[in-house]
Amino acid sequence: MVKIDVSLCVVCGGCIDLCPKISIKMVDDTVVVDPETCSGCNICVQVCPMNAPYVCDD
Amino acid sequence: MLSKFDVVIVGAGPAGLMAARTAAGEGLNVALLERKKDIPQIHRSCGGVLNVNEPTFGEIVRYEEDKKLLTFTKQGFTIDYDGPHSDVYGFHLYSPGGVRLEFGNFAALRNDPQKNRYGLSVSKEKLLRTLLEESEKSGAHIFPNTNVCTVRKEATGVAVECEDGSTYDGTFVIAADGINSRIARELKLNRDRYFFGTTRDAAVEIEGNACPDPEGFLFIITEHGIFSMIPLYKQNCYHIDASTYRRDIKPQKLLDYFFNEDPTYSRWFKDSKVLPHKTACVVNLMSPLEKPFKDNVLLIGDACWRREMSNVGSLGTGYKAGKCIAGALNQGRPTEEGLSEYFAWYAENYFQPHGARKQGGRDFSEYLTGDDIDYIAGLPDNDFPQTLDIYKMVNIVGKTYAELFPKIYDERPDIMDKLIEIREDMDAAMERKIKMGFRNV
Secondary structure (H helix, E strand, O other), X not given: OEEEOOXXXXXXXXXXXXXXXXXXXXXXXXXXXXXXXXXXXXXHHHHOOOOOEEEXXX | OOOOEEEEEEOOOHXXXXXXXXXXXXXXXEEEEOOOOOOOOOOEXXXXXXXXXXXXXXXXXXXXXXXXXXXXXXXXEEEEOOOOEEEEOOEEEEOOXXXXXXXXXXXXXXXXXXXXXXXXXXXXXHHHHHHHHHHHXXXXXXXXXXXXXXXXXXXXXXXXXXXXXXXXXXXXXXXXOOOOOHHHXXXXXXXXXXXXXXXXXXXXXXXXXXXXXXXXXXXXXXXXEEEEEEEOOOOOEEEEEEEEOOOOOOHHHHHHHHHHOOOOOHHHHOOOEEEEEEEEEEEEEEOOOOOOEEOOEEEOHHHHOOOOOHHHHHHHHHHHHHHHHHHHHHOOOOOOHHHHHHHHHXXXXXXXXXXXOOOOOOOHHHOOOHHHHHHHHOOOOOOOOOOOOHHHHHHHHHHHHHHHHHHHHHHOHHHHHHHHHHHHOHHHHHHHXXXXXXXXX
């Protein structure tokens, strides 16, 4: 699955917009990935201008 | 389950807030849903410029400094703006070696800003805060921290479904959810749109720079990409943006290059201070919607457009949408036919003049060296008219260079060959861009 490095994320919302599974949302002005629905397609990783999303195993 | 609203507006940017203020001011029961918690906070790259004094999408906006009032003269509405501003006069295009095409002589124009400015750089945060407060005062119900998932057609309107399970029912819905509109996707409207690839931007704010005439919208073409620089509302501060459609390049890296390594332009920034506010954006480029409406959902602002609807277009479509939806409901016509005035206005001012244009944005550095671009930039000997209208600027550049081709052919047949290659490669280049994009259907 994917997690967001909040120290790099500027909350532009590009990954939220383009996630095909609607698995990313904004909560209290922080970008959050839902591990239940994330398919691991990595589109958010490729899209992000700031390098904030990263793949992790747990 | 909440009560039924006359209109549910999704997205509290300039378009959505203007629609909310207008519709609530007309006495409608309005819900405004926004995924941000702190609505006026800006996270997405925007120069914050309002086109003034020059026709933009059929509108002319004036700013009266003494009254602190922005007036949309054609539609006849005003917005209070008592925050700081700076004046913007036109476009300057810079080549890799520093040759400049001027759409406005800033040194002469800055003598009379009120009359000569074509852009007003404002605090977008301040502008949105004003619209938010006025919307609330007019009775709009604001729901921040609300992520919209989809819209569903109902017997008497539309249901907006949110990620937390809540539903908001509206007779109409206004989708003002921006350039990568989820509602456009959910309504399957993107399937019929041309796709031109995805650009990704990173932007910073800086204080101070050594550019000789910075009071404009500067496009700076380098061998490593295209950058833009725009004055911020804050004195001596600037918004600098790096943009790329290539998947293998991170825009943040481009910015670092521009500041620290570019042989021509890094000199401008050696004494600049980088401010903490960083923004970014991801833009899926699609052709505008000819009919920005489906199943009682009206799409406004960038949600129906390609990009560059600009703040004037967003505020203008927001106002018109609020008015026309109020008109439709007052006449008891809560249907597509009830909004015929909106569609005629949108066709006349937006779609007919600008909608069919293909998104260009070619990266000439794939074909031409920096020296080649410097030569080309140095060719025009006439003064270009002052403009801050990107459509007009692009048309003038195209027309000017079409006339210069015989001269280039004579003087530099090597460069002419490359220009012909650019033209012949047009479809293939578009294919490459599309392949590197993230189509969102």
